[in-house]
Each structure stands twice: as structure tokens, then as C-alpha cells.
Amino acid sequence: MSTPRIIERVIRVAAWLTLGAALLPLGGCGVAALPCRLTSSALKIIPLVGHAAATPFDMCSSAID
Template identity: 50%
Template structure:
């Protein structure tokens, strides 16, 4: 037996649209946030502990953090 699904109600479609819109707004608001650069900065700090080559090895992670959060 084939069951037919009812189309989503107007209320449900409106809630989905609001949820999608708020998600997009949140992503745009945090685009330059330092929270996203934190993993790069933590990795950089860990690499800089290594004597002699630490600062050289940390250069790519420093660039990563600067690109994410200038």
C-alpha cells in the first residue's frame, strides 16, 4: 500500500525559513571571529615552544590565524 505524505504546512515552512535565515545571519556575524582562529593560534603557540625551529615551523599556522581573524 502506498502512503501519501501531506505537504508541509505553512507554519512548518515558515519555521524552516526563519531557522535557515537565523543560521545564515549567525554565520555572517561570526565570519571574522577569533573563535575560528583559535585552533591555528593554539597550534602556533605549541610549535613555538620547540627550540631553534619552532618559530619557523609555526609560520604557516600564524598565517592561517591571520587570514581567519585579521
């Protein structure tokens, strides 16, 4: 194998390990509630109606937790 390919593989393994370490604290319920939390956060950015539109998604994440 050439050196650039080895370096590329090492970087790829490091990236996967970093991703795994970042997701580890979430646990089972945290991972399941993540889509509800992300949608809620994105909706809250919208002026005037964002918080009202995000309410069902907040309840969804609360129910999962």
C-alpha cells in the same frame, strides 16, 4: 533530591556559565582562529625550528581575522 546532588548541579551550572563568559569575548572569527593560534603557540616552544614551523599557523590565524 538530596542536598549533595543539588550542590553538584549548582556547581555544574556555574562552570558552564563561567566557560560561556570566557568564550564570549572571542566572537566568531576568534573562535575560528583559536585552533591555529593554539598550534602556533605550541610549536613556538620547540627550540630552533619552532618559530619557522609556526609560521603557516600564524598566517592561518591572520587570514581568518
